[in-house]
Amino acid sequence: MGVNGSVLAIDAGNSKTDVALIGADGTVLSTARGGGFQPPVVGVETAVDVLGAAVEKALSQAGTDAGRVAHVSACLANADLPVEEEQLTEALSARGWGDTVEVRNDTFAILRAGVDEPRGVAVVCGAGINCVGMVPDGRTARFPAIGRISGDWGGGSGLSEEAMWFAARAEDGRGEPTELARALPAHFGLGSMYALIEALHLGRIAPERRHELAPVLFATGAAGDPVARALVDRLAEEVVALAAVALTRLGLLGEEAPVLLGGSVLAARHPQLDDRIAELLAARAPKAVVRVVQESPVLGAGLLGLDHTGAAPEVHARLRAQYA
Numbered sequence: 134m135g136v137n138g139s140v141l142a143i144d145a146g147n148s149k150t151d152v153a154l155i156g157a158d159g160t161v162l163s164t165a166r167g168g169g170f171q172p173p174v175v176g177v178e179t180a181v182d183v184l185g186a187a188v189e190k191a192l193s194q195a196g197t198d199a200g201r202v203a204h205v206s207a208c209l210a211n212a213d214l215p216v217e218e219e220q221l222t223e224a225l226s227a228r229g230w231g232d233t234v235e236v237r238n239d240t241f242a243i244l245r246a247g248v249d250e251p252r253g254v255a256v257v258c259g260a261g262i263n264c265v266g267m268v269p270d271g272r273t274a275r276f277p278a279i280g281r282i283s284g285d286w287g288g289g290s291g292l293s294e295e296a297m298w299f300a301a302r303a304e305d306g307r308g309e310p311t312e313l314a315r316a317l318p319a320h321f322g323l324g325s326m327y328a329l330i331e332a333l334h335l336g337r338i339a340p341e342r343r344h345e346l347a348p349v350l351f352a353t354g355a356a357g358d359p360v361a362r363a364l365v366d367r368l369a370e371e372v373v374a375l376a377a378v379a380l381t382r383l384g385l386l387g388e389e390a391p392v393l394l395g396g397s398v399l400a401a402r403h404p405q406l407d408d409r410i411a412e413l414l415a416a417r418a419p420k421a422v423v424r425v426v427q428e429s430p431v432l433g434a435g436l437l438g439l440d441h442t443g444a445a446p447e448v449h450a451r452l453r454a455q456y457a
Contacts, residue, residue: 138157140154140205140438141230142431144434145170147211147260148169149166150167150187151430152191153435154194158451159452163195165188167187168186172221201229202232204442206434206437209221218238219236235441238278240255243255246433246456247433251269254421256372256394256395258288259288261278261280261287266382292347296313297317300316303326311358312353313360317346351365354405362405366405370413389420390421395426400426400427429456436452
């Protein structure tokens with residue numbers, strides 16, 4: 134049996150994994166960091182092996198008395214659909230780390246880290262875009278968030294692709310002029326969009342470096358370029374649409390409720406984006422309380438674990454204080 138009330142919190146993103154072993158009183162007994170969690174790329178078992186390396190490190194640091202925990206609270210990237218959460222729950226349960234296991238999409242960790250109770254909505258915009266919501270009775274709101282086939286637009290990757298589309302058409306005459314046609318290739322030391330297109334197509338610039346163009350888009354918009362500014366405004370519209378729908382599904386639209394913003398794009402605090410989100414959200418959800426999440430997502434995974442074990446409020450507060 135697991136150590137009474139203990140929680141193993143896992144927050145696993147595409148690039149890194151954070152693990153925290155939490156005692157029944159809310160004390161963090163040990164922490165560890167591991168590699169990224171990418172089951173679509175390497176397969177479920179290999180991806181869980183990456184988690185396992187970090188988990189075993191955390192358990193080892195806590196000493197031999199730590200043993201099997203009472204509950205594993207895992208918030209994982211690429212757990213986008215309930216069926217994927219079920220599959221990953223089975224895979225983690227088979228490792229024997231805890232008596233019970235709950236897997237959620239990693240956006241839930243960001244939401245729970247930013248609220249004192251499991252109530253509110255979070256919109257995350259990093260490489261992609263996602264939104265989840267929850268209320269204390271266990272109901273949630275979520276979206277598939279697997280790209281254009283599920284109706285998504287935005288995120289650093291989406292913004293970069295859209296910026297390149299407009300810039301390419303501006304350079305060859307099919308589209309309206311935009312400073313993006315100069316700024317995007319200049320970021321890589323190139324003199325034209327044609328040169329950038331060629332470099333990406335032939336692999337001279339690694340595909341994963343495309344996300345570097347999102348900050349260039351924001352800088353170009355801030356300098357007044359109409360095309361870039363329109364793309365920033367469109368992202369704000371997407372963020373607000375996600376938040377408003379999630380609030381509506383949970384019955385929170387007409388009452389004061391947290392709307393948390395996270396991920397690298399939203400955490401960067403671009404003035405135009407922030408102002409437009411505030412303006413649009415004030416119209417669609419005037420009682421929403423908007424805040425950018427600064428807390429560590431692994432804290433959110435831990436709090437979700439304490440929610441599951443029925444820990445007292447002072448236990449939640451003790452855990453939160455250690456991440457302040």
